[in-house]
Each structure stands twice: as C-alpha cells, then as structure tokens.
Amino acid sequence: MQVVASLSLKGGVGKTTVALGLAxxxxxxxxxxxxxxxxxxxxxxxxxDVGPTTATVAEVLDEPRRPxxxxxxxxxxxxxxxxxxxxxxxxxxxxxxxxxxxxxxxLTRALxxxxxxxxxxxxxxPGDPADDEDEHGDGGHGDLGPYRLxxxxxxxxxxxxxxSALAAAHRAVLVTDPTMFAVSGVQRAFDAVQTxxxxxxxxxxxxxxxxxxxxxxxxxxxFRVAELRELFGPLVFSGVLPxxxxxxxxxxxCVPIQRWDTPGAREVSAVFSTxxxxxxxxxxxxxxxxxxxxxR
Numbered sequence: 535m536q537v538v539a540s541l542s543l544k545g546g547v548g549k550t551t552v553a554l555g556l557a558x559x560x561x562x563x564x565x566x567x568x569x570x571x572x573x574x575x576x577x578x579x580x581x582x583d584v585g586p587t588t589a590t591v592a593e594v595l596d597e598p599r600r601p602x603x604x605x606x607x608x609x610x611x612x613x614x615x616x617x618x619x620x621x622x623x624x625x626x627x628x629x630x631x632x633x634x635x636x637x638x639x640x641l642t643r644a645l646x647x648x649x650x651x652x653x654x655x656x657x658x659x660p661g662d663p664a665d666d667e668d669e670h671g672d673g674g675h676g677d678l679g680p681y682r683l684x685x686x687x688x689x690x691x692x693x694x695x696x697x698s699a700l701a702a703a704h705r706a707v708l709v710t711d712p713t714m715f716a717v718s719g720v721q722r723a724f725d726a727v728q729t730x731x732x733x734x735x736x737x738x739x740x741x742x743x744x745x746x747x748x749x750x751x752x753x754x755x756x757f758r759v760a761e762l763r764e765l766f767g768p769l770v771f772s773g774v775l776p777x778x779x780x781x782x783x784x785x786x787x788c789v790p791i792q793r794w795d796t797p798g799a800r801e802v803s804a805v806f807s808t809x810x811x812x813x814x815x816x817x818x819x820x821x822x823x824x825x826x827x828x829x830r
Contacts, residue, residue, distance in 0.1 A: 535645075535648065535649065535679070535680070535681055535682060535683070535684060536682065536683050536684070536704055536705070536813060536814070536816065536817040536820070537645060537684040537686065537702055537703045537704050537705075538556065538683065538684070538685050538686065538703060538704065538705045538706070538707060538741065538813055539686040539688055539696075539699040539700060539702075539703040539705070539706045539707070540552045540553035540556070540685065540686065540687050540688060540707050540709060541688050541696065541699070541700070541706045541707065541708055541709065541723050541726070541727075542688075542690050542708070542709040542710065542719060542723060543690060543691065543692055543696075543719055543722045543723050543726065544690060544710070544715055544716075544718075544719035544722075545690040546690075546711075547690075547709050547710050547711040547716075547719070547746055547747070548709055548711065548746035548747060548775070548781075549687065549688065549690065549709040550573065550577045550578050550581075550687050551746065551775075551781055551785070552707055552709050552744055552746065552775075552809075553569060553578055553685050553686070553687035554569075554578055554581055554582070554687075554785065554790070554791070555775075555790075555791055555802065555803075555805075555806035555809070556685050556707070556806055556809055556810060556813070557569045557582075557616055557685050557790075558612070558616075558790030558791055558792045558793075558803075558806065559792065559803070559806040559807050559809065559810040560615070560616070560682075560683050560685075560810055561612060561613065561614075561615045561616040561790065561792075562790070562792045562803075562807075563807075563810065564615060565615065565682050565683050565810070565814070566615050566616075566679075566680070566681050566682050566683070567615060567616050567617070567681060567682070567683040567684070567685060568607070568616075568617045568618070568619060568648065568679070568681045568683075568684045568685070569582065569610070569616065569617070569618050569619070569684075569685045569686075569687065570591065570619040570641075570645075570684060570685070570686045570687065570699075571591060571618065571619065571620060571621030571687050572591060572621065572625065572641075572686055572687060572688050572689060572695045572696075572698070572699055573621060573625075573687050573688065573689040573690075573695075574621065574622070574623050574624075574625045574626040574629070574689060574695075575621075575623075575689075576620070576621035576622055576623065576625075577687075578618075578621060578687045579618060579620045579621040579622075580788075581785045581788055582610040582611060582612060582616070582618050582788070583610065583611025583612070583788035584608050584609075584610060584611060584618050584620055585608055585609075585611075587605060587606055587607075587608050587620050588605045589602055589605035589606040590606050590620050590621060590622035590624065590625065591606060591619050591620065591621055591622065591625055592622050592624040592625040592627065592628065593605070593606060594606050594619065594640075594641075594644050595625070595628045595640045595641065595644070595698075598640045598641070598643040598644035598647070599647070600647045600678065603619075603644055603647050603648075603678060604678060606619055606620060607619050607620075607678065608620060611788060612788075612789065612790050617681075621687075625695065628640075628694055628695060628698075629689065629691070629693040629694050629695045630693060630694045631693050631694075633693075633694035633697065633698075635734070637694055637698070638694065638697055638698050638701045638734075639698075639701065640698065641686075641698040641699065641701065641702045642698075642701055642702040645684060645702050647678060648678050648679040648680070648681055648684070649679070649680070682817075683813065683814075683817075686699040686702070686703060692722070692726055696726070697726075697730065700726060700727060700730040700735065700738060701730060701733075701734065701735050701738075702735075703735070703738055704737050704738065704739070704816070704817075704820060705738070705739055705740070705741040705813065705816055706723070706727050706738065706739075706740050706741060707741050707742065707744055707809070708720055708723045708724060708727075708740055708742070708743045708744070708769075709743075709744050709746055710723075710743060710744070710745055710746065710762070711745065711746050711747045711748075712745055712747070712748055712752075712754070712755040712756075712758035712759050712762075713754075713758060714758070716745075716758050716761075716762060717758075717761060717762065717765060720743055720762065720766065721765075724740060724766075724769075727739075727740050737820070739816075740769060741812060741813065741816060742769050742770065742771045742812070743762060743766055743769050743770045743771065744771050744774075744775065744809065745759055745762060745770065745771070745774040745775065746774070746775040747775065747776075747777040748774040748775065748776055748777060749776070749777045750776070759774065771808075771809070771812075773804075773805045773808050773809075774805070775802060775805050776798070776801055776802065778798035778799070778801065778802055779798065780794050780796045780798040780799035780802060781798075781799075781802060784799060791803055791806070792806070
C-alpha cells in the first residue's frame with residue numbers, strides 16, 4: 535500500500551485538485567484507492583459526493599481503531615475502486631500547532647488497520663482488545679481494503695494534521711502555482727518533508743513538485759516556472775497542470791476530471807495519468823528495496 539500526501543503550505547494552489555485528480559486516475563486504471571480528507575474544509579469529500587457516515591476522520595483521530603475506521607469510510611459517488619475517509623470541520627480540533635509524538639502517530643495507526651490481518655496479532659496494539667471487533671456500524675461500508683493507494687489531502691498549514699500526513703506517507707506531492715510566492719511555498723513544503731524524515735519517517739520522500747494553473751504564453755507564469763525549475767531541478771515535474779475551466783466544472787458536477795469530455799479535461803487527465811505512473815513506479819521501487827522476511 536503506497537501512501538501519498540498532496541501537500542502545500544500556501545492556500546489556494548490546488549492541492550485538493552491534485553488529490554482528486556490522482557484518485558480519479560487511479561480509479562480509471564482500476565487501482566483500488568482510499569482518499570483521506572484531512573482538510574477541515576472537506577472540499578474533497580464534497581467533490582466525491584459521498585453518502586452519510588456515522589463517523590469522520592475527526593473521530594478516527596480520536597480513536598484510531600478498526601470499528602471507528604469502518605464507520606468513517608464510505609464508497610465515493612464516483613463509483614468502484616475509490617473509497618473516502620470522510621472529512622469534517624471538526625477535524626480542526628486535531629490541528630494543534632505543537633503536537634506530541636502520540637498525536638502525530640494517530641493517522642499512521644489508523645492506516646495500519648487497512649492492511650490485512652496477519653492472524654498473529656501483530657497489527658493490533660497491546661492493550662487494545664476491541665480494536666478488531668466486528669462492528670461495521672451504520673453509515674460506513676465496513677470493508678477496510680486492501681487498498682493499493684492511499685491519497686491524503688492535507689490542509690494548507692503545518693500543524694498536527696499535515697505533520698500527521700507526512701508521518702504516515704511514503705511520498706509527498708508538493709503542489710504550487712506560478713506566482714511570486716511559489717518558490718517560498720515549495721521551499722517550506724520541501725523543508726517540512728525533510729524535517730519529518732529526520733524526526734521519525736525515513737521512508738518519506740518528495741515525489742516531486744507539480745505546478746498548477748499554468749497559462750500558456752503568460753510571461754509571468756513562464757518566468758515563475760523557469761525559476762522553480764532552476765531552483766528545484768529534476769524535482770519539478772516536466773508536465774504542468776494547465777489553467778482549465780474544466781477542472782472547476784468537473785468538481786462542481788462531482789465527477790472525476792477523467793470523465794469530463796472536453797479537450798481541456800483530456801489535457802489535464804493526461805497529466806494525472808503520468809503522475810499516477812510515477813506513484814506506482816515509486817511503489818515498485820520501495821518493494822524491491824524491502825528486505826525479505828527472515829526465516830526461522
């Protein structure tokens with residue numbers, strides 16, 4: 535299971551658009567995916583047209599146990615292969631500016647419940663006998679995977695929620711736009727990734743910098759894109775997301791951009807398919823580098 539965070543420490547650059555686009559590309563290619571909506575604005579949850587649940591990610595962060603997780607996960611309105619750990623405004627209560635290690639580990643604990651039960655108790659926490667109770671609850675669909683991909687939509691700030699996502703993730707997509715504040719925003723996001731690697735998640739790596747809302751033949755945008763490429767080199771994706779009205783139209787209609795049949799939507803979809811390919815290649819590299827289990 536590959537966990538990818540859509541990250542920006544500057545608001546309004548389209549990190550939710552990237553999270554939705556990546557999830558839509560995964561669904562289009564039959565990759566079973568869970569989108570985790572950590573942003574208290576819950577825009578991803580709204581765009582995914584989910585049904586009612588009896589819990590949200592806020593309750594999961596209160597109690598990261600399987601019964602709670604089951605009640606907070608539901609199928610997306612986009613169809614098969616894509617589920618949602620639904621967001622809510624109440625998630626803001628978990629966005630402390632200076633969280634402790636226990637608080638930062640709650641999302642990691644919750645996502646560990648998505649892996650198949652080994653049968654030997656190793657996926658359970660000591661002293662948590664209720665963790666694997668068979669409580670599907672009302673409003674959730676009760677099926678916790680297996681997922682090949684988890685996409686986390688982070689809030690645009692470096693509090694507990696974003697740091698929790700980085701503590702749980704394998705890769706981070708750094709989302710920006712071609713404005714005068716782009717460089718400082720990407721640098722702060724990159725520094726946050728590097729800090730979390732040193733603090734306790736050595737598996738975390740930046741997948742790359744994705745530039746959103748680029749207008750062709752716009753001198754300011756061309757200058758900022760060139761500036762980002764000069765400073766961050768190969769970390770900047772070769773493909774950029776063009777500024778297309780199809781993105782807002784698809785989100786407003788609660789359908790994936792991959793199903794919005796316009797030339798602009800197809801142009802955007804191609805970028806997300808390329809991004810998905812990069813994510814899946816990173817997953818294969820991680821598996822190849824993982825040592826085999828020891829035999830007794």
